[in-house]
Amino acid sequence: MSPTRTLDVSGLPAYEISNRAPLWWGQLFMALIEGALFCMLIAMYFYLRLSIDVWPPPGVKPPGLTLPTLALIPLVLSAGGSYAASEGAKRDDRRMMLLGMGGNLALAIVFLVLRFIEWNTFNFTWAADIHGTLVWSILFLHTFDVIADLLMTAILIGIVADNKHGPKQRLGVHVDSVLWYFLVLIWLPLYVAVYWGPRLVGSR
Amino acid sequence: MTHPPVTPAGPARVWDEQDDRRALARTWHDPEGFFGWFRATTHQAIGRRYVLTAFIFLLIGGVEAMLMRIQLARPENHFLGPARYNQIFTMHGTTMMFLFAVPVMEGMGIYLVPLMLGTRNVAFPRLNAFGYWIYVMGGIFLYANAFTGAMPDVGWFAYPPLSGPQFSVGKGVDAWAQMITYTEISALCVAVELIVTIFRLRAPGMSLNRIPLYCWSMLIQSFMVVFAMPAVMIASTVMLLNDRTIATHFVNPAEGGDPLLFQHVFWFFGHPEVYIIFLPALGFVSAIVQANSRRQVFGYSAMVLSQVATGFIAFGLWVHHMFATGLPQIGEAYFTAASMMIAVTTGIQIFCWLATLWTGRLRMTAAMHFIFGFLFIFVLGGLTGVMLASIPLDLQSHDTYFVVAHFHYVLIGGALFPLFGAFHHWFPKITGRRIDEGLGKFSFWLLFIGFNVTFFPMHILGLNGMTRRIYTYPASLGWASGNMIATIGAGIIALGGLVFIVNAISSMRRGAGADANPWDAAGLEWSVASPPPPWNFTYQPVVSSRVPLWTDPALRTVVTGMRTDRREVLVTGVTEAEPQFRTVLPGASLWPFLAAAGISIGFAGSIFAFSWYYVAAFLGALGIIGWFWPSPPKDVEP
Numbered sequence: 001m002s003p004t005r006t007l008d009v010s011g012l013p014a015y016e017i018s019n020r021a022p023l024w025w026g027q028l029f030m031a032l033i034e035g036a037l038f039c040m041l042i043a044m045y046f047y048l049r050l051s052i053d054v055w056p057p058p059g060v061k062p063p064g065l066t067l068p069t070l071a072l073i074p075l076v077l078s079a080g081g082s083y084a085a086s087e088g089a090k091r092d093d094r095r096m097m098l099l100g101m102g103g104n105l106a107l108a109i110v111f112l113v114l115r116f117i118e119w120n121t122f123n124f125t126w127a128a129d130i131h132g133t134l135v136w137s138i139l140f141l142h143t144f145d146v147i148a149d150l151l152m153t154a155i156l157i158g159i160v161a162d163n164k165h166g167p168k169q170r171l172g173v174h175v176d177s178v179l180w181y182f183l184v185l186i187w188l189p190l191y192v193a194v195y196w197g198p199r200l201v202g203s204r
Numbered sequence: 205m206t207h208p209p210v211t212p213a214g215p216a217r218v219w220d221e222q223d224d225r226r227a228l229a230r231t232w233h234d235p236e237g238f239f240g241w242f243r244a245t246t247h248q249a250i251g252r253r254y255v256l257t258a259f260i261f262l263l264i265g266g267v268e269a270m271l272m273r274i275q276l277a278r279p280e281n282h283f284l285g286p287a288r289y290n291q292i293f294t295m296h297g298t299t300m301m302f303l304f305a306v307p308v309m310e311g312m313g314i315y316l317v318p319l320m321l322g323t324r325n326v327a328f329p330r331l332n333a334f335g336y337w338i339y340v341m342g343g344i345f346l347y348a349n350a351f352t353g354a355m356p357d358v359g360w361f362a363y364p365p366l367s368g369p370q371f372s373v374g375k376g377v378d379a380w381a382q383m384i385t386y387t388e389i390s391a392l393c394v395a396v397e398l399i400v401t402i403f404r405l406r407a408p409g410m411s412l413n414r415i416p417l418y419c420w421s422m423l424i425q426s427f428m429v430v431f432a433m434p435a436v437m438i439a440s441t442v443m444l445l446n447d448r449t450i451a452t453h454f455v456n457p458a459e460g461g462d463p464l465l466f467q468h469v470f471w472f473f474g475h476p477e478v479y480i481i482f483l484p485a486l487g488f489v490s491a492i493v494q495a496n497s498r499r500q501v502f503g504y505s506a507m508v509l510s511q512v513a514t515g516f517i518a519f520g521l522w523v524h525h526m527f528a529t530g531l532p533q534i535g536e537a538y539f540t541a542a543s544m545m546i547a548v549t550t551g552i553q554i555f556c557w558l559a560t561l562w563t564g565r566l567r568m569t570a571a572m573h574f575i576f577g578f579l580f581i582f583v584l585g586g587l588t589g590v591m592l593a594s595i596p597l598d599l600q601s602h603d604t605y606f607v608v609a610h611f612h613y614v615l616i617g618g619a620l621f622p623l624f625g626a627f628h629h630w631f632p633k634i635t636g637r638r639i640d641e642g643l644g645k646f647s648f649w650l651l652f653i654g655f656n657v658t659f660f661p662m663h664i665l666g667l668n669g670m671t672r673r674i675y676t677y678p679a680s681l682g683w684a685s686g687n688m689i690a691t692i693g694a695g696i697i698a699l700g701g702l703v704f705i706v707n708a709i710s711s712m713r714r715g716a717g718a719d720a721n722p723w724d725a726a727g728l729e730w731s732v733a734s735p736p737p738p739w740n741f742t743y744q745p746v747v748s749s750r751v752p753l754w755t756d757p758a759l760r761t762v763v764t765g766m767r768t769d770r771r772e773v774l775v776t777g778v779t780e781a782e783p784q785f786r787t788v789l790p791g792a793s794l795w796p797f798l799a800a801a802g803i804s805i806g807f808a809g810s811i812f813a814f815s816w817y818y819v820a821a822f823l824g825a826l827g828i829i830g831w832f833w834p835s836p837p838k839d840v841e842p
Contacts, residue, residue, distance in 0.1 A: 007408060007746050009774055010765025013785045020784060022327045022404045022775060029396040029430055037434035040472075044438075044454075044465060052460050126452050130460030133452040137442055148825070155829060164834050168788075172832065 015167045017090050017174050027175040031182035034145060038186050041141070042193050045134045046201065055198055056131040060124045062198040063135060067121070068191060071114035078107035079184045082153075082177035089173035094160060097173055101157045104180060108150055115143065135194055142183070142190060149179050225742050227768035232324070232739040235792045243792040245329035246738045247318050250336050252634065254311025257340055258304050264347075265299035266701060268292050270694055273658075277691035279679035289675035290357035291376075295350060297360025298380060301477070302387045303343045305619060309484040310335075310394040312626060313422045315634065317398055319729035319736060320416045322407025322745045322752075324773050325789055327400040328393075330796045330831060335393030337800035342386025345808055349379035356380035359673065361470055362444065364455035364463040369448045378448055378811035384440040386807060388433040391480075395429035398422055405773055406781045407728065408763060409747040414781075416727055416750075417494075417501060420508050421487030424515040428476050428483070431519065436473035439466055450814050464529060471522035479518040481615065483511060485622035486553060489575055492622075492629050493557050495725035496572045497564025500751055503556040510549040517546045527595050528602040536595055543593030547586055554583065569723070570644030574625030577652045581617025585610060588663070603673075606666025612659045624651070624704070631708070632722045636735045637715030643707040647700050654696030661686040661693075726751035744774060747781075799827025 018024070049055050056062050081103030088096025119139070126136035156173055159165050165173075234244040244250065271292050275284040284292060318326055326332050349355070354375035358367040367377045402415070402423045415423075443454035443466055453459035455466050494501045501507060523531060523539040557579070566572070588610040592598050601607060631639040665686045670677065677683050721730040728745055729736070731753055743762035749755045763783075766772050771789040776782060806820020 005746075005759070005761040006743075006764045007761055007783070008765040009763055009783050009786065012765075012774075012783060014767075014772075015787055016775070016785045020404075020775070022400050022787060025400045025404060026328055026331075026396055029399055033392055033396075033430055033434055036431050037438060040435050040438050040469065041442075044469070047465055047468075048460060048462060051462060057460065126446075126450065128459075130453045130456075133446075133454060133459075133461070137446070137452070141442075144821070148821075151825060155832075159834060166834065169834055 027178045057129045067118040074107040074110040078104045082180040086174045086177035089170040228739040242797045247326045251315025258308035261303040268296035273691040273694040286675045291355040294356045305481045322728045323405040326397045328397040334796035335390040339390035341804035346383040381440040381445040395426035398426045410781045414750045417490035418487030421483045425483040432473045432476035439469040471525045475522040476518045481619045485619040488622040488626040495723045496567045499564040502559035510552040513549045527598045571625040571629035573648040574621045578621040585613025604666035605662040605670045609662035632718030639711040647703040650700030657693030658690045661689045726754045795831035802827045
């Protein structure tokens with residue numbers, strides 16, 4: 001087989017840091033997987049909640065509203081940090097990447113600290129009853145994902161600060177922001193379920 | 205962002221193919237030696253390992269099936285005791301579903317999809333290697349527990365309360381639950397990399413309406429994996445395992461939990477799972493029918509749209525596994541309608557193949573024998589499926605051998621026969637040697653006859669009231685002859701399997717050499733040498749039709765200008781597959797193996813104490829950091 005015609009692609013760029021990169025697509029589908037997991041947890045929450053008259057069960061204090069609502073502020077703002085970082089990655093602006101990721105990390109840590117303080121106010125564990133089981137499962141899984149993403153962000157800060165970053169690492173900064181947007185966004189319905197669920201959805 | 209303009213189909217130019225091949229060989233070969241084996245990242249190596257490992261589990265699951273058939277051959281037999289029998293049928297179902305059927309389909313996809321799409325590897329080669337290792341470790345984990353006394357014995361779907369902490373002591377159920385997570389992580393890794401490969405790495409010109417039907421089926425299957433597999437991880441690990449190890453209350457009605465919810469969540473995965481196994485098989489059928497009818501598959505658009513519809517409807521059927529649980533009738537009626545509807549989308553595809561066969565120039569290869577076996581057996585299984593979708597009939601036959609017959613007809617007929625056909629069809633491509641057609645046809649007849657002799661009597665046994673999962677029965681019930689016939693059939697299947705194995709091994713050693721395109725087929729995978737070099741295509745093809753190798757050779761176009769000194773692939777547009785930019789894939793690495801090993805250690809411990817998850821997280825994070833750590837020269841400069 002000897003083809004007679006050719007398509008010369010040597011003029012095309014050797015990489016691209018954008019939403020067209022395969023890694024961005026991979027990250028998108030990883031977020032979809034986690035999204036499917038959290039959606040199932042929300043469905044389970046209401047399935048089990050609707051089969052019980054008193055929610056949360058007698059003796060259990062419903063999770064407080066103040067701290068988690070307050071914690072939404074640093075969480076939503078932190079997405080601005082990851083946006084700045086991803087724009088910096090596209091422009092190869094090291095300063096912007098560091099400031100963006102640093103802001104993301106700092107605000108997310110504020111969010112986590114508020115979350116841990118709030119956990120100390122709970123008067124139930126996962127082993128108390130089904131309400132405790134659901135609330136702790138949702139909180140644990142979301143916190144686990146948040147910490148994993150922050151670890152990745154911290155390592156990327158290290159790599160960029162050390163000036164070890166090439167296009168591949170800049171693409172990493174860009175897709176890291178995608179995962180963070182997802183974790184911020186998915187928290188909103190989870191927040192509504194865990195904290196407003198006991199207040200808004202009446203008994204059967 | 206602007207690109208330099210691409211000149212489509214430029215004039216002929218002179219290049220040194222030998223030179224390019226040498227450079228590509230240096231760049232793409234997997235490392236050699238014992239440690240090199242753990243670092244492989246080419247899709248061919250990983251795909252072959254998946255398939256081989258899955259076939260080993262098929263053999264183990266088959267031996268377990270034989271043990272059950274021997275036990276049931278005669279009434280009041282004492283070959284296996286009741287407890288051992290429970291363990292064996294649980295291990296059989298678990299092995300076949302989680303360690304054989306899904307992984308073997310994923311493995312074939314990993315091997316074939318990049319070749320069919322005209323690219324050099326999957327989009328995430330290290331993730332691919334990671335997925336394989338975590339699958340192997342999950343299988344080893346389950347069997348290591350089984351051989352040390354912790355064998356699950358609660359059926360492959362492990363319903364609570366039987367599987368809950370109260371009624372199942374010991375670690376067998378925990379091992380079952382955590383094995384699921386290993387294999388589902390593996391399936392999810394493959395799904396993501398195949399979706400991105402199919403969307404982003406297709407050969408230029410392979411627009412959506414030119415994708416081979418097999419790749420469509422893998423794409424739809426991968427989407428189903430993305431939405432279905434998280435559900436089973438919730439069911440097995442979050443609900444069942446946590447209830448057993450840290451006293452949560454998901455399935456504990458005393459504290460507000462609900463065992464029925466486990467069934468809902470499990471079958472929300474479990475029903476799509478059937479189609480996750482079955483859709484890739486439909487893709488095999490399309491490819492084999494096309495090659496051996498020597499015409500394009502009739503009704504390409506109807507085929508693709510039917511498969512997409514199957515993907516959607518498959519998520520609306522799960523309650524038909526739960527008709528006997530006393531759910532509200534209005535809901536059950538909906539699931540009956542949906543269960544019957546899916547027969548329409550499958551029927552459309554069957555008629556498209558029949559039209560293709562009818563109007564083509566048929567060639568009866570061994571692979572085609574398996575395809576005809578598929579059509580016969582699968583249509584029968586589909587018919588009993590429509591029967592079981594009807595609630596009154598389902599209530600009568602629920603948990604009887606009628607259901608056992610039904611799902612073996614759809615799973616073996618619908619997935620295993622096409623898989624064996626695919627094995628014969630692509631054997632020359634994968635091994636570089638022809639498989640013995642005569643022995644292949646002989647093994648087909650043994651398997652086909654053995655299958656029907658084994659499973660057809662089960663329909664009748666089920667209608668006569670023989671329930672599933674009983675380890676024996678008294679002679680007075682009149683089930684003895686049906687069971688004896690089924691056991692004889694199982695023996696014929698085993699003989700067929702033996703012929704198949706002998707044929708595969710002897711053809712691999714002594715088969716005649718295969719050229720690039722022994723079947724004169726149309727797919728891009730047949731344009732490269734058998735077996736393909738690790739870089740697949742020295743020059744990526746440009747595609748101008750659905751049947752690239754059947755188009756006028758004078759119009760053939762190839763891609764030039766890719767660098768040969770690093771693992772470069774071309775990224776193309778999602779719909780039109782126009783060239784967009786190049787990207788560099790990572791090379792061989794030990795880190796995916798180390799990350800998988802670290803996570804596996806933590807998961808293995810997690811059946812004893814929750815804190816082992818932190819070990820999994822810590823070791824996994826170490827592995828993944830090593831995996832992503834930038835290599836000293838900034839490795840992707842333009």
